[in-house]
Amino acid sequence: MKEYRPSEIEKKWQNIWEEKKVFETSEDMEKPKFYALVEFPYPSGQGLHVGHARPYTALDIVSRKRRFQGYNVLFPMGWDAFGLPTENFAIKHKIHPREVTKKNVAMFKRQLKSIGFSFDWSREINTTDPNYYKWTQWIFIKMFEKGLAYKREMPINWCPSCKIGLANEEVVGGCCERCGEEVVRKTKNQWMLKITEYADRLIDDLENVDYLESIKNQQINWIGRSEGMEVSFKISGKDDVLKVFTTRPDTLYGATYMVIAPEHPLIKKYAEEIKNIDEIKEYQEYASKKSDFERTELIKEKTGVEIKGLKAINPVNQKEIPIWVSDYVLMSYGTGAIMAVPAHDNRDWEFAKKFNLPIVEVVKGGNVDKEAYTDTESGTLINSELINGLEVKEAIEKISNWLEAKGLGVRKTNYKLRDWIFSRQRYWGEPIPLVHCDECGWVPVPEEELPVLLPEVENYEPTDTGESPLANITDWVETTCPKCGRKARRETDTMPQWAGSSWYYLRYTDPHNDRELASKEKLDYWLPVDWYNGGMEHTTLHLLYSRFWHKFLYDIGIVSCKEPYKKRTAHGMILGENNEKMSKSRGNVVNPDDIVNEYGADTLRTYEMFIGDFEKSVPWSENGVKGCRRFLERVWRLQDMVVDGDEYSDELETSIHKTIKKVSEDYESLKFNTAIAALMTLLNEFNDIGQITKEDLRIFLILLNPVAPHITEELWEIVNLGGMLHEQTWPEYDEDKIQEEVIELPVQVNGKVRGKIIVNIDDPQEVVREKAMKNESIMRHIEGKDIIKEIFVAGKIYNIVVK
Known part of the structure; x- marks a missing residue:
């Protein structure tokens, strides 16, 4: 047996999966579908951290399991790439935001691939791609045409030093979070979206979805009816x-x-x-x-x-x-x-x-x-x-x-809910596709002229007046009215980062369509999303905005379902080893690259899922990582224990059926830690017996594969179990085989448990009585007394009544 070397094994299988397009979604709409969605990340310069890997691994496990079960799985990934942090970095370092984004996306993608997620990369999207934001602009125009987008004077937080409007979360103690300057309130003409028109539906339709109660409550409380x-x-x-x-x-x-x-x-x-x-x-x-x-x-x-x-x-x-x-x-x-x-x-x-x-x-x-x-x-x-x-x-x-x-x-x-302030006086966002004409007022850009591209500029720093940097680009701003042909000016505000993330799950269904947002046939097949998982911090505004956009698209006939997500779950944060939130300032950030390089991607994945209750925050532990690496090394050594055999080992049959049941149910209910614990227990039984059949190993590897896909694929090949692991079918358990044959039966004396005895589940009363009478603890409570009644329920209880 050669040494377990994750760096060799993992790259090998990642290349095979990519070459064979193993995880590309089928166009076969006759198959049952499963659409699993994770929040696409903002590609920051800091790169991926271990907190990202937790939710991605969770739905990767469910997606891999569903593929084994014959589902047509859509498990996509993309980039929420517009936004202020990139613009601020670009301004500071004199680099175009597009170049910053391109570099950050490349780093994130490399990291995600190194962990072995089964994303369908052929459907990758990027909110800054004109082929994507063309349709973001199209949706905005449709809202404008329906009276849901309007302009209104609104106060904004204004930093006189940075010369930009600030979101509420960027104001700390009355000062700009970035430069420390005292913030003032300025009134600006802002684009608004009339989300309040949907307030009742956003509450009432929560009855029809499978969300955590805490998530439903956040939605209801924010709307505040x-x-x-x-x-x-x-x-x-x-x-x-x-x-x-x-x-x-x-x-x-x-x-x-x-x-x-x-x-x-x-x-x-x-x-x-x-x-x-x-x-x-x-x-x-x-x-x-x-x-x-x-x-x-x-x-x-x-x-x-x-x-x-x-x-x-x-x-x-x-x-x-x-x-x-x-x-x-x-x-x-x-x-x-x-x-x-x-x-x-x-x-x-x-x-x-x-x-x-x-x-x-x-x-x-x-x-x-x-x-x-x-x-x-x-x-x-x-x-x-x-x-x-x-x-x-x-x-x-x-x-x-x-x-x-x-x-x-x-x-x-x-309602507490206010209409959504949709304007941003920034460069790095989707241009709002409207022009203003003195004769016609606000007029949408014709659909055939979309997308309205962000102009190439040398200077994208904020203006002294508080207008978007786009306001200084005269050649771009000055245009003609699409309605009357007179002189007009383009809107120079851009959309918020929320815009692209409000509908991205729709584009994944048909990402290369240049004629429409997505084909009706594909939207009808894939929607609603079967399972959406993300952080609790995004279960209020992002979820609310996304549901609002979806309901609008439902009203104009683009989608056929009222809600975008059938199921919405959330995960707890991974904290630093000091039990504090991971941050660069605290010096407790764990880079997944370091874990993959030292211990392997399978160890990272296993530990992220074994670390604790998925819905709760948990501290990182280097010792825990090492423990999961030791578990995988024990799995690696199973290749030396295999003997020929197409059946389960007699001693293991019941345990294997019980493990299939446990792991299958736990993967679907986010109890990954107990599923892995069950596999660890079965591994211990393998080692206690000292040898296993090929069938024993085959089932074990399939069950572990969604968590640790690389090592299991390699072992499958080494032991020559036939074909490749990812081509197999998920095992089923036999209900008859998981019934306990031997149980620990409590024995009561006058209604109080006085001892426990080991019996076969189908032992008759006389056999149970004989065993009970040999138990010292039970005998102490009946000795010298008259037995006046015995109550026996097979497999449940034996009660002796004495006087």
Whole structure:
């Protein structure tokens, strides 16, 4: 037996698979299909890390198993390659983003191939490829034509130093994450996508998919659908009203003040009458430096200023109450104003405590002078003239009817979900395929002129004005109107990185089609995706945006199913050995290249799946890697134990059938660690016996192959088991063969287990009784006593009743 050398074996089999196109998807649509999808990576300069390999290996295992079972498997890979990190790197190093992307993709692809994933590389896609983003632009035009894409003035985070707009996550402590400059808020005309039109369907259709409950809840909570009342509070002495949305109109008597957003138009309208307008403006400036995320954080110091000169009137008791401005209220959510009920809302309670505002309890069990807030979702109404003594549910109904009758409120469904800001003032993104004409307004580029290509530029740094770098390319910007032929200007904003990733799973079904997004026949065959796995960090926005685009494409007849993904699972992160998230700054990143070079790809794959519960985060362990390498070395030595035989060894038959069942079920339920443990146990049995038949080995290698494909293919060839392993069929177990023949039977005395005996599963009562009477522990509890009854259930229990 020659030494186990993964570097030789793995490259050999990767070349064979590529030459024979083993993993290329069949065009045979008569076969049952299985579409497995993993999130395509952003090809950063840091390369692949071991965290990427975990989800890819998981669905690679399932895909390989399904091929053995006769499925037509689509398991594709591509690149989510537009985006800010590449643009920033390009600007810093004076390299074109396209060259940066090309280099990063080549590195990622080499790494993925070295691990032996069974991706169909003939279907590789790249969001920066004009043949791909042509169809991203086409989808946008269709949305524009249907009124789902529109322009609106929206505030953005602006870094005066970098001269770019920043996403919320790029603002830390009010400063630009990249340069540290203080961020300001700027208003820009932005393209928006009307995702809110799909809010109800995005919630209701979750009933029809197999997602983890935690994923469904994230979707539902982000959309934030709630039923309630929009209530009008008059401004004292004015014709204006402040409208607020509340799910708890029963607490109106407890509304002791109001809070409006710093951007609320009421402030500008009554600026001359507001006695402390300078103080208000100063506060507005302070709030403008915070992102929406920072403003709505629950655990933060409450800040605000009372608007002196304006009061509101509580509609249920006609009391005048103060109006405050505070950054925890957003103009972009609801009406930009809230009624504050500090006895029954934690945030309002903290605000009232800080500024010594009245707290009126209106549901028994609320907070007045307590040291901590306690929620009151149910209880009896008090201090509320119209609804005193009613339970919350009944009180809500009565006060709602009263408000409607008086014209003071209307029933309304509200959503936290906002329309999607789709513009980016960047270079490295898909150009928005519209032109603006003074006569015709915004006009789509004709379909036959797509894609609108990113122009070649020497300078793609941001402009001083905050416009996209494309705005400086006069020859590209200046064009003619497709509708009337007059002078027009191209849109210079580009799309966000989310655009290309919202529909990539569709293009995989027909990636080389230059006539349409994908053929109807192929979309109908492959969709929905059977199994989509990705990180929990992408189960909110990416998943929501993707489902939205899919539903739109369903509405215009491109796809035939309402949901893109039949099943969506998520995996836990792999942490550093210090139990912290892997990052370059912490110095705990593990490069898969190092593991492949030292231990082999099969060891990496085995360890990634054996490391622990797939859905939980786990720390990396070098000792764990070494342990998996030792396991594979023991597998390698099986070639010396093989004797001729086309049947299972008598001593192993039951164990093999049980292992087939266990591994088959565990692969499908993401319990890879217990599947591998079962194979380790079977390997121990092989070694205990000392020899195995070819049939014993054949089944073992097929079961292990999805996890460790290279070593198993090599052993298959060495032992000459016929053909190649990847051409085989997945084994089936015999239910009759997995029944335990020998069991450990608990024996009770007066209902309490007093001992356990080893019996055959079909032993009659007299045989079981004889064995029980020889057990010292059992005999101690019946000695000298009369046996008055014996209860025997074959294979389950033997209970002796004594007196």
